[in-house]
Amino acid sequence: MTDESALLREPWIDFGRQLEAGKFGIWVFLASETLFFGALLLTYTVCRIEHPDAFAAAGRETNVWYGTINTAVLLTSSLTMAVAAQAAKESARLRRVVLAGLMITAMLGLAFIVIKGFEYKEDLDKHLVPGAGFALPQPGAQLFYGFYWLVTGVHAIHLSIGIALVSRLIWVLYRRELPAKDNPEIEVTALYWHLVDIVWIFLYPLIYLPGRAS
Amino acid sequence: MSGRGASNDIRRLWVRNLIIWAALLLLLLLSLVAAYIPMGRITTASGIVIAGAKSTLVVLLFMELSSAKPLIRLAAISGLVFLIAMFALTFADVLARP
Numbered sequence: 001m002t003d004e005s006a007l008l009r010e011p012w013i014d015f016g017r018q019l020e021a022g023k024f025g026i027w028v029f030l031a032s033e034t035l036f037f038g039a040l041l042l043t044y045t046v047c048r049i050e051h052p053d054a055f056a057a058a059g060r061e062t063n064v065w066y067g068t069i070n071t072a073v074l075l076t077s078s079l080t081m082a083v084a085a086q087a088a089k090e091s092a093r094l095r096r097v098v099l100a101g102l103m104i105t106a107m108l109g110l111a112f113i114v115i116k117g118f119e120y121k122e123d124l125d126k127h128l129v130p131g132a133g134f135a136l137p138q139p140g141a142q143l144f145y146g147f148y149w150l151v152t153g154v155h156a157i158h159l160s161i162g163i164a165l166v167s168r169l170i171w172v173l174y175r176r177e178l179p180a181k182d183n184p185e186i187e188v189t190a191l192y193w194h195l196v197d198i199v200w201i202f203l204y205p206l207i208y209l210p211g212r213a214s
Numbered sequence: 215m216s217g218r219g220a221s222n223d224i225r226r227l228w229v230r231n232l233i234i235w236a237a238l239l240l241l242l243l244l245s246l247v248a249a250y251i252p253m254g255r256i257t258t259a260s261g262i263v264i265a266g267a268k269s270t271l272v273v274l275l276f277m278e279l280s281s282a283k284p285l286i287r288l289a290a291i292s293g294l295v296f297l298i299a300m301f302a303l304t305f306a307d308v309l310a311r312p
Contacts, residue, residue: 020285027290031292034294035293035297035300038300049309064246072239075238075242081276082234087224090223090227091220094220094224097227194273194277198273202265204261205265206261206262209245212257213252214252
């Protein structure tokens with residue numbers, strides 16, 4: 001009971017309603033994010049239909065190992081985030097599990113950014129930035145890499161926001177400013193984190209897998 | 215006694231989620247291998263279908279949409295509905311060009 005009164009915010013008179021409203025709000029936001037990334041993926045698809053061979057050649061130039069390892073890193077971060085969020089709902093005794101789960105999640109998020117940094121360095125060395133001096137002869141390949149830089153950059157911004165949100169949660173929970181049990185902020189942050197993972201799940205076959213079989 | 219209860223809770227939480235995680239990594243491996251098998255358009259489709267399967271697991275089990283209330287499910291599905299409309303209308307043009 002004391003936990004709920006510490007978490008209750010204006011304008012809600014009841015904690016159950018606050019929890020529902022928070023979940024509803026984040027899902028509406030995630031639906032809008034789905035459309036935002038969906039529009040980018042649609043642009044990619046239309047360009048790929050127009051330039052199938054150039055997209056296969058461009059896809060072959062990406063480093064499939066960086067991409068696969070980073071996908072595994074993000075999937076694992078979703079695991080630790082799910083455990084943290086479920087532990088928070090389960091029992092107040094699991095506060096340490098929540099904290100540990102959030103810490104590993106934030107570290108895996110950082111690991112993703114670091115690996116992506118190494119990959120960007122390699123892409124720059126291979127002259128894979130569209131414009132003068134681009135490595136591949138096909139014009140369509142520049143469209144692929146235009147998409148690549150834009151969408152991986154936007155994804156990295158989303159992930160960085162996620163890391164900041166998770167770090168903030170660790171801070172307030174560690175200092176016991178807020179209880180972990182039934183904390184809506186953990187639930188909402190976890191849902192956002194999983195969406196950033198899902199975006200990457202779709203980017204993986206579109207960026208790293210074209211042209212591997214040919 | 216409460217300590218043992220907590221450790222049982224912790225084990226149950228991890229086992230449940232580790233199974234989902236193992237399935238996700240297996241699907242990742244499957245899509246990587248399938249990408250190297252020349253099957254034409256099926257190769258491309260396999261990557262996208264597997265991505266769909268992975269995100270279904272994440273949405274239903276990690277994001278717990280399978281046990282969410284109807285209002286939450288509607289909010290989640292609304293994004294998908296408009297996404298399908300956007301893709302369908304665009305493909306109606308792009309794929310029908312001579």
